[in-house]
Amino acid sequence: xxxGFIGLGNMGAPMAANLAKKHDVIGFDTAAKPxxxxxxDSAAAAAKDADVVITMLPNGxxxxxxxxxxxxxxxxxxxxxxxxxxxxESARAVAAQAEGRGLxxxxxxxxxxxxxxxxxxxxxxxxGPDAAFATVKPLFDIMGQKAxxxxxxxxxxxxxxxxxxxxxxxxxxxxxxxxxxxxLGLDRQAMFDVVSTSSGASWSMTAYCPAPGIGPTSxxxxxxKPGFAAELMLKDLNLAQMAAQAVDADTPMGHxxxxxxxxxxxxxxxxxxxxxxxxxxxEKRGRG
Ligand code: NAD
Numbered sequence: 001x002x003x004g005f006i007g008l009g010n011m012g013a014p015m016a017a018n019l020a021k022k023h024d025v026i027g028f029d030t031a032a033k034p035x036x037x038x039x040x041d042s043a044a045a046a047a048k049d050a051d052v053v054i055t056m057l058p059n060g061x062x063x064x065x066x067x068x069x070x071x072x073x074x075x076x077x078x079x080x081x082x083x084x085x086x087x088x089e090s091a092r093a094v095a096a097q098a099e100g101r102g103l104x105x106x107x108x109x110x111x112x113x114x115x116x117x118x119x120x121x122x123x124x125x126x127x128g129p130d131a132a133f134a135t136v137k138p139l140f141d142i143m144g145q146k147a148x149x150x151x152x153x154x155x156x157x158x159x160x161x162x163x164x165x166x167x168x169x170x171x172x173x174x175x176x177x178x179x180x181x182x183x184l185g186l187d188r189q190a191m192f193d194v195v196s197t198s199s200g201a202s203w204s205m206t207a208y209c210p211a212p213g214i215g216p217t218s219x220x221x222x223x224x225k226p227g228f229a230a231e232l233m234l235k236d237l238n239l240a241q242m243a244a245q246a247v248d249a250d251t252p253m254g255h256x257x258x259x260x261x262x263x264x265x266x267x268x269x270x271x272x273x274x275x276x277x278x279x280x281x282x283e284k285r286g287r288g
Contacts, residue, residue, distance in 0.1 A: 004050035006043050008032045012056035014118040015143050048073040055082045060090025067094045076102045079132050085109045095153030104132040109160040127150045127155035160196045164236035168257040170202040175210050175278040210276035213238050219274035225275035234261040
């Protein structure tokens, strides 16, 4: 398969490198020039002969601009597979534009971070037609360990922001509960032993415990170096609130989580720290 890969940053470069072991990959990025990949000198040049063009870009506006550049030159019937995390509206608009030009489109944001991109263990949440999913499934199998087909265009993004809204909320709840437990004189190991096997358990507690030295190894054990950076969590919570507003969904906990991560990232030096560093943030505070 001929693959064009546009956006060779922290995630895109290792994903493209994994694909290049089995397929003919031509990459393009406005800034990054990773070693070991064949590079084109424009997005259109990377896209024009490709059976599948993958984009891995920072946001919906950049995706829309790149889509307008590549769709006119892509081969009829080729697939535009966008793996960026972007707003649902842009994902659906780009998909409609692709279909209108005789192309196929699929949004497939990922979870698993840079480690997952490097090791080929990402999870893909895909939205788009069945036939396009079947064609790109072997590529998901190279770049990742799981791909869930969530329905039509935009549904991959919808699944991603709903999942990450739950994650942001449960991480905050887990961190604030640890600090309440500390102040009540409860040992953190005892707190973990109870909650991790009780109804308060979540992935935030059992797989990514925010308390250093407790539970499985996590960014808390590495001075809260990301992992999953707080500013990326804020990005996803902003996307969730944009989507909630667009469809009039009442999401009070998602709204509160967004406000807390915005405060942490923008005013409390949270940028560049793992999103579980909410725990030391709460430790330093009282109720006022
Ligand atoms: P990044 O900033 O490292 O990479 C984005 C790349 O896009 C950059 O190299 C940039 O130069 C390039 N770019 C920007 N505009 C361009 C254009 N017009 N044409 C071509 N290239 C252009 O970001 P990343 O961490 O690789 O994340 C990419 C996407 O994946 C984002 O949507 C992010 O939210 C999502 N994501 C990231 C992670 C993570 O842990 N980093 C995890 C899951 C999802």
